[in-house]
Each structure stands twice: as structure tokens, then as C-alpha cells.
Amino acid sequence: MRLDRNIRDNFLQREMRTYGRKNGYVTKGQHERLHRWLPKISLPKEARLEADSFAAPAPVVMEIGFGNGEFLTHLAGLHPEWNFIGVEIYLPGVAKAVARLEDAGVMERVRISQLPAQYVLQAQVPEESLHGVYINHPDPWPKARHVKRRLIQKDFAKLLASRLELGGFVELATDKPDLAEWMREVLDAEPRLRNMAGPNGFIPRDPDRPATKFEERGEREGRTSQFLHYVKGKFESCRCTLPSV
Ligand SMILES: C[S@@+](CC[C@H](N)C(=O)[O-])C[C@H]1O[C@@H](n2cnc3c(N)ncnc32)[C@H](O)[C@@H]1O
Numbered sequence: 001m002r003l004d005r006n007i008r009d010n011f012l013q014r015e016m017r018t019y020g021r022k023n024g025y026v027t028k029g030q031h032e033r034l035h036r037w038l039p040k041i042s043l044p045k046e047a048r049l050e051a052d053s054f055a056a057p058a059p060v061v062m063e064i065g066f067g068n069g070e071f072l073t074h075l076a077g078l079h080p081e082w083n084f085i086g087v088e089i090y091l092p093g094v095a096k097a098v099a100r101l102e103d104a105g106v107m108e109r110v111r112i113s114q115l116p117a118q119y120v121l122q123a124q125v126p127e128e129s130l131h132g133v134y135i136n137h138p139d140p141w142p143k144a145r146h147v148k149r150r151l152i153q154k155d156f157a158k159l160l161a162s163r164l165e166l167g168g169f170v171e172l173a174t175d176k177p178d179l180a181e182w183m184r185e186v187l188d189a190e191p192r193l194r195n196m197a198g199p200n201g202f203i204p205r206d207p208d209r210p211a212t213k214f215e216e217r218g219e220r221e222g223r224t225s226q227f228l229h230y231v232k233g234k235f236e237s238c239r240c241t242l243p244s245v
Helices: 005-011 028-041 070-078 091-104 117-124 144-149 154-163 177-188 213-220
Strands: 060-064 083-087 110-113 130-136 164-174 193-195 226-232
Touching: 005 028, 028 091, 028 110, 060 070, 070 083, 070 091, 070 130, 083 117, 091 110, 117 154, 130 154, 154 164, 154 177, 154 193, 164 177, 177 193, 177 226
Parallel strands: 060 083, 060 130, 083 110, 130 164
Antiparallel strands: 164 226, 193 226
């Protein structure tokens, strides 16, 4: 089965460079839901995410790399006061998420993009517009020659910070110890973000957060996940000059 040209042209992408799979098997039922929902809830390639992208204005929270949409659906149920933008490049993941979100009855407050998070943030999300960002178990790229493929990089941290509103948050999770340290080091070095556990710190696991597929996989393989929480502060813009007396 193929998706309509209209959907492929407006909402999906093959041309942008990403590391990791984009395509895979999508069932007939999932195709049907993608055709029904993507024109309504997907952010078209040329559009910007504005307040009127949603049915009603509310703080916008993004999840990057939502996988099968389990965490995103849970969040949308937990926070009826937020709107959401979920970004995931793997089409079968998008298809699973659309089904979950529809079944949970939260579609109205969720927008989806299958474009790479770097593009969405850079070209589609206005500065200082996000209330928060969740990044759960980003691809670890463990080989030394592949670390430049990791999502969290110095420039990406800068981009993230620029898209957050003041007081906005970034929460991350990973079950890979070297990636945990890498992310912490990169994000601790971004002057607009404050590590809420203190420099070099990790926060305890929030007992209310659902375990994602990759957290569960890590547990089965004997790895305990680590969690990071950053808040955007005024540090960079503070000139801190005292008034002359
Ligand atoms: C290891 S999986 C984790 C999935 C899920 N968050 C979890 O915890 O189970 C990483 C996900 O990030 C997605 N991904 C990788 N690069 C991406 C990018 N540039 N933009 C958006 N999603 C991306 C992958 O397709 C994959 O689904």
C-alpha cells in the first residue's frame, strides 16, 4: 500500500538527511488512519507552528523521537492544559502513535511531524515558543566514529535553548551510561540551560513517568536509566551591571 501523493508531498520526507530508519511495514489499518489523520494533525513541511496550529491556545510541549507514541499519549492524557508537537522520523512509529492518540481521544491537542527534529526546530518552531521538550532514549550511536550522529550536540543544545520560553524545560532519559554523560556534558555547557540536579547531576526517576519501550529494553538487559532535567534561565541575557550611585 502506498500513501496518497498529497500526504507524501506535504507531510512526509525522504530528502532530508537523518541517521536511522524512516520506512518500514505499515498495516492496512494503520494506513487508513494515517490517511484520515495526517491531513488534520500533521504539520505541513512549509508551515510554522503557531498558536492557531491548535484548536485552542495552550503552552506547547514537544516530544522528539516519540517511537511508538506511548509516552506522548500518556503525557497528553496527564496534561490536558498543554498542546503537543510530536516529532518522529520512523513512519511505522508515526502510524502506531496516530492509532494510540486517536484511541485515547487526545488528537485535538496534538500535532505530529515526520520530519527531523533539527529541521522542525530550526524552520518551523518560533523562538521562545516551547514550554518544554522531552527526549527519551535518543539513538546512542556508540561507535566513536558515529558520535557526530547523536541528536544532542553543541549546536542542537543552542537551538533547543533558543526555542524554549524563559522557564521552559528539557527532560531527557537514556539507559546508556556513556550517552547520559555525553548529553549532560553538552547540555551543562549551554549557558541558557540550568541543570536542575546541579552541574554534573542526574535527577531521580519520576515515579509517574511511564516506562518507554527503550527504558524497558534497557531494564531487561540490566541497564538502569538516567534522567536529566534542564530549565531555561535568564543567565545569558543578564548583563548584571549595577546602577551608578
Ligand atoms: C531509541 S528510539 C527511542 C524511542 C522512544 N523515545 C523510547 O524511549 O522508546 C529513538 C527514536 O528517535 C527517532 N529519531 C532519530 N533521529 C531523529 C530525528 N532527527 N528527529 C526525530 N526523531 C528521530 C528514531 O526514529 C527512534 O524512533
